[in-house]
Amino acid sequence: MAKVSMSVNGKPAEAEVEGRLLLSHFLRDNLGLTGTHIGCDTSQCGTCVVHVDGKVVKSCTMFAAEAEGKEVTTIEGMANPDGSLSKIQAAFQTHHGLQCGFCTPGMVMSTVALLKQNPDPSETEIRDYLEGNICRCTGYHNIVKAIQSAAAS
Amino acid sequence: MYAFEIERPTTVAQAVEALKNEVAQELGGGQTLIPTLKQRLAAPEVLVSLSGIAEMQGISVSEGTILIGGGVTHDDVAIGAMAYPTLAALAGGIGDPAVRNRGTLGGSLANNDPSACYPAAALASGATITTNAREIQADDYFQGMFETALDDGEIVVAVSFPIPEGASYQKFVQPASRFALVGVFVAKYADGVRVAVTGAAEEGVFRWREAEAALSADFSAAALEGLSHPAEGMIGDMHGSAEYRAHLIKVLASRAVVDMA
Numbered sequence: 049m050a051k052v053s054m055s056v057n058g059k060p061a062e063a064e065v066e067g068r069l070l071l072s073h074f075l076r077d078n079l080g081l082t083g084t085h086i087g088c089d090t091s092q093c094g095t096c097v098v099h100v101d102g103k104v105v106k107s108c109t110m111f112a113a114e115a116e117g118k119e120v121t122t123i124e125g126m127a128n129p130d131g132s133l134s135k136i137q138a139a140f141q142t143h144h145g146l147q148c149g150f151c152t153p154g155m156v157m158s159t160v161a162l163l164k165q166n167p168d169p170s171e172t173e174i175r176d177y178l179e180g181n182i183c184r185c186t187g188y189h190n191i192v193k194a195i196q197s198a199a200a201s
Numbered sequence: 202m203y204a205f206e207i208e209r210p211t212t213v214a215q216a217v218e219a220l221k222n223e224v225a226q227e228l229g230g231g232q233t234l235i236p237t238l239k240q241r242l243a244a245p246e247v248l249v250s251l252s253g254i255a256e257m258q259g260i261s262v263s264e265g266t267i268l269i270g271g272g273v274t275h276d277d278v279a280i281g282a283m284a285y286p287t288l289a290a291l292a293g294g295i296g297d298p299a300v301r302n303r304g305t306l307g308g309s310l311a312n313n314d315p316s317a318c319y320p321a322a323a324l325a326s327g328a329t330i331t332t333n334a335r336e337i338q339a340d341d342y343f344q345g346m347f348e349t350a351l352d353d354g355e356i357v358v359a360v361s362f363p364i365p366e367g368a369s370y371q372k373f374v375q376p377a378s379r380f381a382l383v384g385v386f387v388a389k390y391a392d393g394v395r396v397a398v399t400g401a402a403e404e405g406v407f408r409w410r411e412a413e414a415a416l417s418a419d420f421s422a423a424a425l426e427g428l429s430h431p432a433e434g435m436i437g438d439m440h441g442s443a444e445y446r447a448h449l450i451k452v453l454a455s456r457a458v459v460d461m462a
Binding site for chain 2: 050
């Protein structure tokens with residue numbers, strides 16, 4: 049077992065964890081933050097994407113113990129302080145950038161990171177950045193539109 | 202996943218000590234190892250995480266050489282290796298953004314996947330791999346598919362790449378995995394040209410010496426025209442036959458030379 053303490057969405061989180069506990073399972077099972085989805089568990093689909101120290105990572109491909117001392121942000125930390133949808137979440141809603149919605153948390157987390165490093169991405173750059181996020185409904189077209197709209201607003 | 206203990210050393214010395222335990226294994230960025238563990242294809246009893254070791258971070262440039270810590274992520278190489286733009290671009294083309302934020306240079310070279318990009322860069326650049334114990338020339342380091350000169354418990358602490366006059370990496374992406382179906386790295390130095398090929402051979406990354414000789418004498422795509430790489434020893438699978446991969450080697454080498462013109 050390993051002791052781990054980190055900040056999740058600005059709140060301290062501490063636990064004694066098994067070495068093999070993945071960050072995705074820690075967020076969902078220990079903290080009840082089930083917005084981080086587990087789609088493939090083979091590191092392909094990106095539904096588990098969260099931010100660790102501001103960078104996108106696949107939380108199913110990182111051990112919870114390795115998040116020691118890190119700042120983790122999940123989809124639950126994305127809304128505005130008053131609980132309303134953030135600009136990017138609202139753009140996904142407006143443009144229906146989802147079908148079943150399973151991939152949406154990962155898509156939103158990746159979009160936040162993309163727009164932070166490239167506030168005005170081309171369509172090619174958007175599609176390129178989302179390479180690690182798979183939508184099982186193939187709703188990519190509206191996802192790209194939502195991201196373009198969020199970038200423009 | 203089988204159960205294991207995780208150790209989080211903060212210095213190379215601590216990591217080396219932890220790895221003296223023969224049931225222990227290094228954990229770099231984990232972008233290959235963690236999926237492998239999930240499939241129960243490996244069963245270490247102790248994993249020694251190298252991601253918290255400050256000595257293995259950082260990028261510096263001096264006397265025509267760029268030195269990159271073994272723990273530096275692909276994303277940090279993509280952003281930070283501007284002194285060697287082809288290397289930075291190669292790093293920026295590995296996997297996807299989330300993978301690049303965890304996967305490391307040292308982890309990739311230690312794993313030596315036959316389709317990985319970094320081995321081609323290291324071999325074509327005549328890089329020097331610095332471990333906790335010694336320095337290994339790239340020509341001696343790569344010893345076959347998933348095989349390297351590293352001893353058990355030996356850690357890639359840093360890698361130094363001599364910066365070439367010009368270089369190009371041409372990757373033919375396997376459409377499903379996004380690994381290199383074949384990748385060719387051409388680097389031109391004052392004393393000659395080096396050409397390394399990844400993704401193609403059953404023995405992993407290798408130098409195409411006939412192309413090196415031709416390009417060292419005459420650096421032009423025309424110099425490659427009379428050459429062809431034999432299919433013998435090339436990987437043949439559902440994604441491409443050995444003959445197809447052999448053909449791609451020449452095509453990509455030519456593209457690299459044209460790209461550098």
